Amino acid sequence: MIRLxxxxxxxxxxxxxxxxxxxxxxxxxxxxAFGIIGESGAGKSTLLRMINALEKPDSGMVMVDNVxxxxxxxxxxxxxxxxxxMVFQQFNLLNNKTVAENVRLPLTLHDYPNxxxxxxxxxxxxxxxxxxxxxxxxxxxxxxxxxIARALITRPKLLLCDEPTSALDxxxxxxxxxxxxxxxxEFKMTSVVVTHELPVIKSLCKRAALMEAGExxxxxxIKQSDKSIIQKPYLERAIEVLAHD
Amino acid sequence: MTESLALYIxxxxxxSPRLFDSLWETGIMLFFAMIAAILLGIPVGTLxxxxxxxxPMANRxxxxxxxxxxxxxxxxxxxxxxxxxxxxxxxVYGRATGDPIAASFPMVVIAIALYARFVEQSLxxxxxxxxxxxxxxxxxxxxxxxxxxxxxxxxxLVIGFTTAVISFVSYSTIMGVVGGxxxxxxxxxxxxxxYETDIMYTAIVLIIIxxxxxxxxGLKLAKKLDKx
Numbered sequence: 314m315i316r317l318x319x320x321x322x323x324x325x326x327x328x329x330x331x332x333x334x335x336x337x338x339x340x341x342x343x344x345x346a347f348g349i350i351g352e353s354g355a356g357k358s359t360l361l362r363m364i365n366a367l368e369k370p371d372s373g374m375v376m377v378d379n380v381x382x383x384x385x386x387x388x389x390x391x392x393x394x395x396x397x398x399m400v401f402q403q404f405n406l407l408n409n410k411t412v413a414e415n416v417r418l419p420l421t422l423h424d425y426p427n428x429x430x431x432x433x434x435x436x437x438x439x440x441x442x443x444x445x446x447x448x449x450x451x452x453x454x455x456x457x458x459x460x461i462a463r464a465l466i467t468r469p470k471l472l473l474c475d476e477p478t479s480a481l482d483x484x485x486x487x488x489x490x491x492x493x494x495x496x497x498x499e500f501k502m503t504s505v506v507v508t509h510e511l512p513v514i515k516s517l518c519k520r521a522a523l524m525e526a527g528e529x530x531x532x533x534x535i536k537q538s539d540k541s542i543i544q545k546p547y548l549e550r551a552i553e554v555l556a557h558d
Numbered sequence: 559m560t561e562s563l564a565l566y567i568x569x570x571x572x573x574s575p576r577l578f579d580s581l582w583e584t585g586i587m588l589f590f591a592m593i594a595a596i597l598l599g600i601p602v603g604t605l606x607x608x609x610x611x612x613x614p615m616a617n618r619x620x621x622x623x624x625x626x627x628x629x630x631x632x633x634x635x636x637x638x639x640x641x642x643x644x645x646x647x648x649x650v651y652g653r654a655t656g657d658p659i660a661a662s663f664p665m666v667v668i669a670i671a672l673y674a675r676f677v678e679q680s681l682x683x684x685x686x687x688x689x690x691x692x693x694x695x696x697x698x699x700x701x702x703x704x705x706x707x708x709x710x711x712x713x714x715l716v717i718g719f720t721t722a723v724i725s726f727v728s729y730s731t732i733m734g735v736v737g738g739x740x741x742x743x744x745x746x747x748x749x750x751x752x753y754e755t756d757i758m759y760t761a762i763v764l765i766i767i768x769x770x771x772x773x774x775x776g777l778k779l780a781k782k783l784d785k786x
Contacts, residue, residue: 365694394696405687408786409709419695421705447785473694 314471314503315341315364320373322359333359334370335527346497346504348514348521348535356527357507361473364505365397366390378470395423398464398502400493402476404456406448406463413444416462425467434462437499438492454485461492465500472496474506478513484547490516566756573757576744581764583658583739584730590662591726595673595719602628602670603677604703614689614699624674631671636732640664644736654736661730661738668729669722676718680711713784720776724769731765741765 320337323330333356341347349357362368363375366382375382380393406415413431420428435441438458448456457477464472474493478486490513497504497517506517514521515535523531545553570577602624608614609621631639644654647663654660684707692702708715731742741761749758 367690367694391696391698394694397694399691399694401687401691403685403687405685405691407688407706407709409712409783410785418705422695422697422701449786 314343314345314378315339315347315505316374316376317360317363318374318376320360320363320370320375322356322363322368322370332527334363337373337527337529339522339529339532341503341505343503344501345520346506346518348518349505349507349524350509350511350514350521351524352509355524357509357524358475360524361475361505361507364471365394365399365473392423395419395425395467396470398467398469398472400457400460400464400472400474400477402479404448404453404460404480406456406459408448411445411447412440412451412459415448415459416466418463419467427468429466429468431466434466437465437496438462452485453481454488457481457485457489458492461489461496465496468500468502470502472502472504474504474508476508477506478510479508482547483550484545486510486513493517569754569756570760573748573754573760576748577757577761577764580739580741580744580761583661583743584727584741586658587662587665587730587733587738587740588723588726590659591665591669591730592719592723594666595669595722595726598670599673599722600677600715603674604681604707606674606678607681607707608699608703614693614702628671628674631667632675636664636668636729637735639668640732640736640738643667656737656739658733658739661733661736661740665726665729665733669726672725673719673722676722677715680714680718681707683714684710710786713780713786716776716780716783720772720780723772723776727765727769727772 317337317339320334321332322334323332337360339360349360351357359368363370364377366375366385370383373383377393377397382390382393385393407418410418412435416431416434419425429437431444432441435444438461440455440458440462443451443455443459448459451459457480461477477493478489481489493504493506494517496502504517506514508514515537518535520532520534522529523533605615606621606624606628609617609624611618611621634642643664647654647660651660651663688706688710689702692706697705730740731745733740734742734744734746737743741764745758745761748754749761
């Protein structure tokens with residue numbers, strides 16, 4: 314589904330230049346849930362943004378679904394981008410639009426013959442009752458659910474998640490991970506998740522690339538833990554962490 | 559006291575037709591300035607924003623050019639702009655003074671430059687993530703502007719427009735110097751040249767009320783539009 318070959322990217326600053334990606338090659342199979350993990354500044358977000366052409370490599374090749382993104386003109390590129398959903402760390406919702414209008418937004422930009430309905434996706438993420446609310450009235454977790462619903466409504470063949478839980482607390486993180494896991498199961502799209510949070514990758518992905526200083530150090534197969542994540546309420550967990558060894 | 563009040567009211571009634579004519583002329587100038595600000599100031603301001611470095615339509619040449627033009631117009635003392643434009647207005651419209659439509663030409667020019675700057679500033683307040691989101695959805699630049707930027711910047715655009723219109727009121731009074739009509743012309747003729755001080759103050763109070771109304775309407779609308 315995704316093939317990256319010898320990707321290089323340097324950001325040119327006034328004083329120093331930063332080699333953000335150095336000779337990156339990577340394959341992600343169709344339907345796979347793939348993780349990219351590393352500390353901040355490792356280049357993982359830049360790598361993710363190569364996949365939907367938000368960032369262009371200085372050299373190398375990006376191929377998504379047998380299309381070389383690096384060789385497309387702007388119009389062809391937009392047609393590729395419309396089939397890729399993206400979930401952001403800061404949610405990036407339009408605060409002056411209601412939840413329903415936000416979720417419907419991608420459908421107003423392009424034609425999507427197989428899209429879902431607003432009601433379907435809102436039900437899927439558990440926000441049917443917030444349809445007419447504005448983002449300002451929602452909690453962080455709810456905002457991210459809207460972001461996910463907005464990405465899912467087009468039935469993307471590829472879902473990119475850029476630090477989807479990094480702006481959320483631990484309990485909300487687990488809720489969002491659960492929604493993303495369910496989405497991957499239900500819609501069978503290929504997913505790529507970038508995060509520095511190990512438990513998120515562990516519960517969402519089958520394989521993960523470990524990045525450091527713009528390079529992929531290793532690609533590992535993730536051993537799924539047998540215990541399913543038990544969602545404990547925040548206070549219970551606080552007592553567990555603070556009052557016990 | 560009552561006598562002087564009665565006298566004042568009598569004088570206001572006497573001058574009211576001219577006062578209302580002047581207000582009407584100011585209204586004409588403001589109308590053209592507002593239309594120009596909306597129809598041309600918004601596109602120019604949006605272009606200023608979009609063509610800046612690392613923005614979706616980054617183009618150093620176009621950006622510099624518009625920037626320089628806007629700066630020149632805005633830094634021109636308005637009275638000099640009015641005088642400098644007279645030959646042009648005469649050529650296009652037939653006359654350059656003594657008529658509110660002729661007076662609207664310099665108003666239109668300053669309105670575009672002034673509001674373009676406000677529009678640019680409003681768009682700069684939109685979080686960068688919104689542009690990225692639009693691009694990740696494969697939005698065209700047109701869609702980015704209409705469906706993302708203007709939606710998020712709308713209350714700021716309205717507040718900027720209100721501030722701009724209030725400046726237009728001020729600019730319109732300068733037109734009085736070249737006999738362009740309007741409330742400024744009225745104040746110069748009666749207050750400055752004929753020492754009808756009470757009538758001049760009446761005109762000033764009317765201008766203040768006008769400004770207050772614009773400010774109130776603008777803020778109310780901006781608040782209504784802002785769901786952030």
